[in-house]
Amino acid sequence: MIGYAIVGCGHIAKKHVAALQAVKDAKLVAVCDTDPVRLEDFVNDEVKGYTSLDELLKDPQVEVVSICTPTGLHPKLTIQAAEAGKHVLVEKPMALSLEDADQMIDVCEKNHVKLAVVHPNRFRPAIAMMHKRLEEGAFGKLSHANATVRWNRNQAYYDQAAWRGTKAMDGGVLMNQAIHNMDLLLWMMGEAEEVSTYSATRLRNIETEDVSVSVIRFKNGALGVLEAAVTLYPRNLEESLSIFGEQGTAIIGGPTANWIKEWKFADLSEQEAAVYKEQIEADPFGVSGHQCMIEDLTEAIQENRTPLVSGVEGREVLKLVLACQRSADTGNRIKLEELEKNITI
Incomplete structure (x- = not known):
């Protein structure tokens, strides 16, 4: 033990x-x-x-x-x-x-x-199934991916503790909520090369952003879009992950990304694709990720x-979050390799 x-x-x-x-x-x-x-x-x-x-x-x-x-x-x-x-x-x-x-x-x-x-979130049954299909090459050449976090974290959530929503102790929607979805994007699509981000603090009284939209270019040439918000009224609406390739389309969604919404592959008949969906419907949450x-x-x-999920993998998604934040702060596209050069270890 x-x-x-x-x-x-x-x-x-x-x-x-x-x-x-x-x-x-x-x-x-x-x-x-x-x-x-x-x-x-x-x-x-x-x-x-x-x-x-x-x-x-x-x-x-x-x-x-x-x-x-x-x-x-x-x-x-x-x-x-x-x-x-x-x-x-x-x-x-x-x-x-x-x-x-x-x-x-x-x-x-x-x-x-x-x-x-x-x-x-890597251990959610539908997410793990999507990753397996990627490893099998079922998508063919990847076109683009999309991650969406349309959630509600009201002011009472941030008022629970003085550290919530602060730059020094917490971070905003990118660092706190959407970091899971950004991790999944990297796990599925590989290393990110460049980002361009707009962020804003629209509705919550916090130091950090409550809504953000990013465009990502991955090293393999594929593109990605990330929409993240905690401003949805009156409750969580949607969390989704979509991947599109030359021979496959897959969308996992719902209030949390646990259900297969689209599952179409050149190597699967409609009946075979339906089996995947049925497996997930039977147990969408599986074993706790923790x-x-x-x-x-x-x-x-x-x-x-x-x-x-090692420290090195945790660092990769942190780097993507920081690149998005820098892009939003400066109004510039940010190359992740330049972010590496500018840090002092």
Whole structure:
């Protein structure tokens, strides 16, 4: 059994607890939060509570630290855990700058510990099926892709905590909500080469953007469009991922991207395509993405391999987000290789 500790006992921590309870080779052994009241719902005879990370890291039962704090704290806590010889599972985004992401990756490598970044949407049944079709070459030459996030995060959501919607600790719709969809675009389409983005803060009283539209050119020549908003009234409307190629069209959508809306391939008859749809309709949500992330990291530790969503992969989507933000701020198209040249490590 691999012993996990959760740092930060907010909303997302509950998903980690539920996921750990479902993973046979993993066990929650400790939690940490600076607020002792927040610890109360998590501590029991088998789970110790700490208000100091330094003290938690001395616990020999703790082998992995799951970091569930506001984003701005991720780099410092990851480095602290890695230097104590603990593996790290960090919520998205892994950091708010490439410099911090690079330091996190480097420290974990130097201390021979695993670093995994939580991008659980890759494990949705329909998304995994789409990726498999790509690997099989079923789309042929890719034309373009589209990711849409039309959600609602009202002002009350941001007013829950002072850090929400801030540049220093949180980020806007790109960094906080659409980063999952941007990760899926990269997973499906490969590396991004250039972006052009318009962003605005239209309806929410926050420091960061609440609506954004980007055009992306990928290194393989295909194009992409990302629309992301938390301004939808009165509730979440749609999340979708579409891929179009010379021999295939696939659209996954719904209020969350869990259902096949279009599934047409040159190598599939209508009856064969219907079988795929029926499989997804029977179980659109599958196993929790957080459970899959923890299962993979646990196996990666046991097998001494790289996690499926490593720190390097987490850095790639962070780079895309930052490129989009820079494009919106400057009004220029941004080449991602130039973004790399301009960072100071």
